[in-house]
């Protein structure tokens with residue numbers, strides 16, 4: 056797959072490396088291609104571009120930047136009809152008002168309806184290594200786009216997550232924001248080496 060990742064921070068950088076490892080081509084969409092943090096990520100299948108160039112090259116776009124920049128990023132993306140967005144952003148640093156989540160804001164600001172949420176419910180270290188004592192941890196996906204959820208599920212499985220639970224349509228975006236709040240609160244007590252795994256009798 057050709058994947059554009061917007062943001063090359065903890066999440067964007069981690070997912071870029073993981074997607075490359077499982078055979079994908081990654082186009083980082085960044086503000087400054089010459090930043091040392093960005094340059095360190097470059098390799099045979101990871102290159103850095105402006106946001107508009109990165110999304111032009113890709114079929115799937117992963118948004119992993121500062122949530123306060125959602126509107127600006129959408130503007131830079133331009134025409135992305137037919138492309139899938141997987142939104143990994145949480146709005147801790149600021150809800151993109153009047154929307155409750157970055158995903159709803161992206162639906163309003165871009166011209167693709169294939170926008171889903173995935174990977175946002177856990178810490179970036181768990182994206183780097185989703186295996187605990189031989190057990191694969193779980194992941195969640197949500198959104199109206201069946202096509203988007205299929206792609207996000209495939210990527211999550213490829214990088215090592217266990218079960219990928221479909222939490223429903225666009226109404227699940229806020230629930231997925233709440234799941235990460237549970238994870239963050241628990242991590243304050245237990246540290247960040249924790250993950251969510253659903254048990255079924």
Ligand SMILES: NC(=O)c1ccc[n+]([C@@H]2O[C@H](COP(=O)([O-])OP(=O)(O)OC[C@H]3O[C@@H](n4cnc5c(N)ncnc54)[C@H](OP(=O)(O)O)[C@@H]3O)[C@@H](O)[C@H]2O)c1
Pocket residue numbers: 061062063064065066067085086087090119120121122124127128143144145146147174175176177178179180
């Ligand atoms: N950290 C986690 O464990 C985790 C887990 C799940 C979800 N998330 C969510 O994922 C998102 C990213 O988190 P992070 O931890 O990766 O943050 P981070 O390390 O601070 O990285 C943020 C990235 O956003 C970019 N950015 C900021 N403003 C931008 C703009 N106007 N246009 C384009 N890019 C811009 C930054 O680029 P510059 O270098 O140019 O500033 C940087 O690459 C957040 O919404 C966070 O809540 C984080």
